[in-house]
Amino acid sequence: MNTVHAETMSVAHDVHDHSRHGHHKESFLTKYIFSQDHKTIGKQFLITGMIWAIIGGLFSVLFRLQLGYPDETFPILETFFGKWAKGGRIQPEFYYALITIHGTVLVFFVLTAGLSGTFANILIPLQIGARDMASPFLNMLSYWFFFLASVVMLSSIFISTGPAATGWTMYPPLSALPLASEGSKLGADLWLISMALFIVSSLLGGLNYITTVLNMRTKGMSMTRLPLTVWAMFFTAVLGVLSFPVLLSGAILLLFDRNLGTSFYLDQIYINGVVLPNEGGSAILYQHLFWFLGHPEVYIILLPAMGMVSEILSVNSRKPIFGYTAMLGSMFAICVLAFLVWAHHMFVTGLNPFLGAIFVLLTLLIAIPSAVKVFNWLTTIWRGNIRFTPAMLFAIGFVSLFISGGLTGIFLGNSTIDIHLHDTMFVVAHFHIVMGVASMFGMFAGIYHWFPKMYGRYMNTTLAYIHFWVTLVGAYLIFWPMHYQGLAGMPRRYLDKSGWVSFSQFGELDKMITVVSIVVFAVQLMFVFNFFYSIFKGRKVTNPNPWGANTLEWTTPINPGHGNWPGEIPEVHRWPYDYGKDGRDFIPQTEPISPKESVTHKTEVKPA
Amino acid sequence: MQTFFIIAILVLGFLITFQIAKASEYVAVLRGEEQTRKQSNKINAFLMLLFLIVGLIGVYYCNEKLNGKILGEPASDHGVLIDNMIKITLVITLVVFFITQILLFWFAFRYQESDKRKAYYYPHNNNLEIIWTTIPALALSVLIGFGLYYWFKITGPAPKDAMVVEVVGSQFKWEYRYPGKDGILGKKYFKYIDETRNNPLGQIWEDSANHDDIYITGEDLYLVVNKPVKMIINAKDVVHDVGLVHFRMKMDAVPGMPTTMWFTPTKTTKQMREETGNANFVYEISCDQMCGRGHTSMRGTIQVVTQEEFDAWLASKKPQYLRANPDKDPSVKKDSSNVKDIAAVMTN
Numbered sequence A: 001m002n003t004v005h006a007e008t009m010s011v012a013h014d015v016h017d018h019s020r021h022g023h024h025k026e027s028f029l030t031k032y033i034f035s036q037d038h039k040t041i042g043k044q045f046l047i048t049g050m051i052w053a054i055i056g057g058l059f060s061v062l063f064r065l066q067l068g069y070p071d072e073t074f075p076i077l078e079t080f081f082g083k084w085a086k087g088g089r090i091q092p093e094f095y096y097a098l099i100t101i102h103g104t105v106l107v108f109f110v111l112t113a114g115l116s117g118t119f120a121n122i123l124i125p126l127q128i129g130a131r132d133m134a135s136p137f138l139n140m141l142s143y144w145f146f147f148l149a150s151v152v153m154l155s156s157i158f159i160s161t162g163p164a165a166t167g168w169t170m171y172p173p174l175s176a177l178p179l180a181s182e183g184s185k186l187g188a189d190l191w192l193i194s195m196a197l198f199i200v201s202s203l204l205g206g207l208n209y210i211t212t213v214l215n216m217r218t219k220g221m222s223m224t225r226l227p228l229t230v231w232a233m234f235f236t237a238v239l240g241v242l243s244f245p246v247l248l249s250g251a252i253l254l255l256f257d258r259n260l261g262t263s264f265y266l267d268q269i270y271i272n273g274v275v276l277p278n279e280g281g282s283a284i285l286y287q288h289l290f291w292f293l294g295h296p297e298v299y300i301i302l303l304p305a306m307g308m309v310s311e312i313l314s315v316n317s318r319k320p321i322f323g324y325t326a327m328l329g330s331m332f333a334i335c336v337l338a339f340l341v342w343a344h345h346m347f348v349t350g351l352n353p354f355l356g357a358i359f360v361l362l363t364l365l366i367a368i369p370s371a372v373k374v375f376n377w378l379t380t381i382w383r384g385n386i387r388f389t390p391a392m393l394f395a396i397g398f399v400s401l402f403i404s405g406g407l408t409g410i411f412l413g414n415s416t417i418d419i420h421l422h423d424t425m426f427v428v429a430h431f432h433i434v435m436g437v438a439s440m441f442g443m444f445a446g447i448y449h450w451f452p453k454m455y456g457r458y459m460n461t462t463l464a465y466i467h468f469w470v471t472l473v474g475a476y477l478i479f480w481p482m483h484y485q486g487l488a489g490m491p492r493r494y495l496d497k498s499g500w501v502s503f504s505q506f507g508e509l510d511k512m513i514t515v516v517s518i519v520v521f522a523v524q525l526m527f528v529f530n531f532f533y534s535i536f537k538g539r540k541v542t543n544p545n546p547w548g549a550n551t552l553e554w555t556t557p558i559n560p561g562h563g564n565w566p567g568e569i570p571e572v573h574r575w576p577y578d579y580g581k582d583g584r585d586f587i588p589q590t591e592p593i594s595p596k597e598s599v600t601h602k603t604e605v606k607p608a
Numbered sequence B: 001m002q003t004f005f006i007i008a009i010l011v012l013g014f015l016i017t018f019q020i021a022k023a024s025e026y027v028a029v030l031r032g033e034e035q036t037r038k039q040s041n042k043i044n045a046f047l048m049l050l051f052l053i054v055g056l057i058g059v060y061y062c063n064e065k066l067n068g069k070i071l072g073e074p075a076s077d078h079g080v081l082i083d084n085m086i087k088i089t090l091v092i093t094l095v096v097f098f099i100t101q102i103l104l105f106w107f108a109f110r111y112q113e114s115d116k117r118k119a120y121y122y123p124h125n126n127n128l129e130i131i132w133t134t135i136p137a138l139a140l141s142v143l144i145g146f147g148l149y150y151w152f153k154i155t156g157p158a159p160k161d162a163m164v165v166e167v168v169g170s171q172f173k174w175e176y177r178y179p180g181k182d183g184i185l186g187k188k189y190f191k192y193i194d195e196t197r198n199n200p201l202g203q204i205w206e207d208s209a210n211h212d213d214i215y216i217t218g219e220d221l222y223l224v225v226n227k228p229v230k231m232i233i234n235a236k237d238v239v240h241d242v243g244l245v246h247f248r249m250k251m252d253a254v255p256g257m258p259t260t261m262w263f264t265p266t267k268t269t270k271q272m273r274e275e276t277g278n279a280n281f282v283y284e285i286s287c288d289q290m291c292g293r294g295h296t297s298m299r300g301t302i303q304v305v306t307q308e309e310f311d312a313w314l315a316s317k318k319p320q321y322l323r324a325n326p327d328k329d330p331s332v333k334k335d336s337s338n339v340k341d342i343a344a345v346m347t348n
């Protein structure tokens, strides 16, 4: 019913479009800035995200410099940062500001907005066969709220007391009390306001994605014929819509505590010689609210990458994705469980041990759907005919990193072990591999794969290969040995270990990590260069379907205009993964099933 | 200077790479894209295999280099359980790690594009899905089973004979309180905190349980070997965390909400010095929860000693009650007898 309805609607839209044809000139402003075209909005998310990635990455190089060379001075830092790097040394407040902004920006602005904002926007309408989002206007607002959030966050970096400096998790009372740290002055308010704007952006986006997927699919595109990318974006949006409001309320209560004298998170505090009047709040309440978003958030970051990787692995192995239904089922399981495990970040906060036990059980359950996904990916490339496009390389890298990081999650998810490993470098290594680097790999894979669709040109492949190999090797060199620091109990967020008997044995290692991270950062700059250079000077795409893929986005013209298909929207007759079927390299979704075709997949005519 | 040098080298390297990359694109167009693609496909497939082999060697090498630096034997009963759990998990995860990574990179190499092979159309197989849902489920059940068994042992109630000590975190120091002879920590209230009047914890002097409580800061915390200790943990200002790496224990210190943890130290500081061959060894308390500017240096130290040594040490400490209320202190009142007191100490 739904799909038929959608079809008539889009046909109407189509006619309408054509009738306007003559006077359809868009000004620069409506075409590139306040655009309502989902493709342009996607690019806006992407480029804003890339700018943030460069800032966040640069910050990480700065604090790695401190970690690798705690005894040296870098006068150049003082030139740039003044009092924050007095005498060429990164001051503690500055160090904490750097890690806070690095974490916040990469988690939210790059890997949430930059990743799902970009690809949900570009891919959902194109892959389901819609001319645009359900509400192009809200979609545009979604970007501009993100832009506002970015402006607020950016401005907080330049105020005299500096930006928030409490870690990306913003735990009160540290974040609630201006007395507690420089970063808890104006910087913390700006951080909270920025996050509130960001959440509005992500809710507007998410609601739009959900509505679009449910209502705007073209004729024949049943839910079980959706590419896994679209499913992943759909689940991501559902997670976001259900969990971000909780963070919003947490952030608002924190703003109240900071500015209106409430005591939601404050109780019995004596700080800097001052007795505060607040009583009756709970600092732990904030942690519950934060992680109720925070854990789903890590899947909000990961799922789009998983979806794109599934698609790219299948296309470039010239084989169907293995276990489409199991992939869907595992994504669904992950989404449900993602809401039920948040307290594994709080095993040592004084949580009731019995409750802790339940969270151990639920947390480790997540490893099952994760394992299913890994085995399905492995089987997908098994006996394929693999083309190592840059996208494919990053997809394979993603699987490798996801395995490594998922396995360390099994250590942390077991509360017994987490007593020792909580808040150590082990956690840092775990989440950087499984979320940070893996999702970045997913994002790179997506960019390389859909760049021809976005800009009608290719990115330079030689640079792409260098980018991949250096980043993969670098990521492992940086984060693999870091687990050992964590096993030694070395706490995270320490900027100098020389005063400690227990943690000072890793000086050489820290230097090595710093050097590698500078190299890796430089290579990312090379990627950024490749990206912008290729927009203007890249090799032109001549084949509308350069990868030989089945999905609908490749049935549009090479440079699709607003509305995506010049003529009618194509009709869909099959699932998107008929690669190598009946001896044919690929069969696009738009091709009707011929009576002679073998029946092997259950979304085809009848079950096998 | 050095910085500029590095930047110059990076820029130069980048320019060269870029020229090569551009040239190779032209060559590709000249030689036919199909041809070039096949060649780079071979190279990347080979690199996949190389990465696997070098990676596995790297994992081994990394372990050889770093394994010796991760603390060694735990120094508490709970530490043994935790290390056991790590070992069990390590065995299971390493098996999975090697199998999956080897398959991944081997498949990538083995099934690189070749004109001779056609990809195998293989969309699903429910039996396989069931197998690889069940096996992880079983493995995880084992981990959950051991994990929870240990978890309840560690977080269960402390033994009755456990010694009690209070640990209080604040920016950026640790303070401790022993309950004294009565074994009870006296009541306190944060509004009574007054450093100028020798009441840094806000003890309520009307509560007589406070009169023998001993307050310590800026020096070692003393614990008794083989005697369970129960820590009552809290914080004055922001969230801190009592991290005890050698005992493998950790618990947040939260303002307004006291937490507890207990364990039994099994090795004296002296023993550890011999074992580690480090004459300067001390047990350390690290603050493991980000608490502001001085987080990195929020360090406490612990001495684990025998019961006799502990008793002697504790006896040398004066209850905070007497410091805050000098009028109640017998040794202060008798001004004239001061000289005699000192003489007595000296002859002792």
Ligand code: HEM
Pocket (backbone or CB within 6 Å): A169, A298, A299, A301, A302, A344, A345, A363, A364, A366, A367, A370, A405, A406, A407, A408, A409, A410, A412, A413, A414, A418, A421, A422, A423, A427, A430, A431, A434, A435
């Ligand atoms: C097998 C699955 C996984 C398990 C059992 C697991 C378990 C855990 C646990 C228990 C922690 C808390 C550690 C601590 O603070 O002491 C943690 C931290 C974290 N995990 Fe995972 N994890 C898994 C997979 C993932 C995935 C897939 C992602 C992201 C895509 C992820 C992202 C994170 C992040 C960001 C943190 C740290 C947050 C912070 O404290 O700053 N984890 N994980």
Ligand SMILES: [Cu+2]
Pocket (backbone or CB within 6 Å): A294, A295, A298, A341, A342, A344, A345
């Ligand atoms: Cu989590």
Ligand SMILES: [Cu+2]
Pocket (backbone or CB within 6 Å): B240, B241, B287, B288, B289, B290, B291, B292, B294, B295, B296, B298
């Ligand atoms: Cu701290």
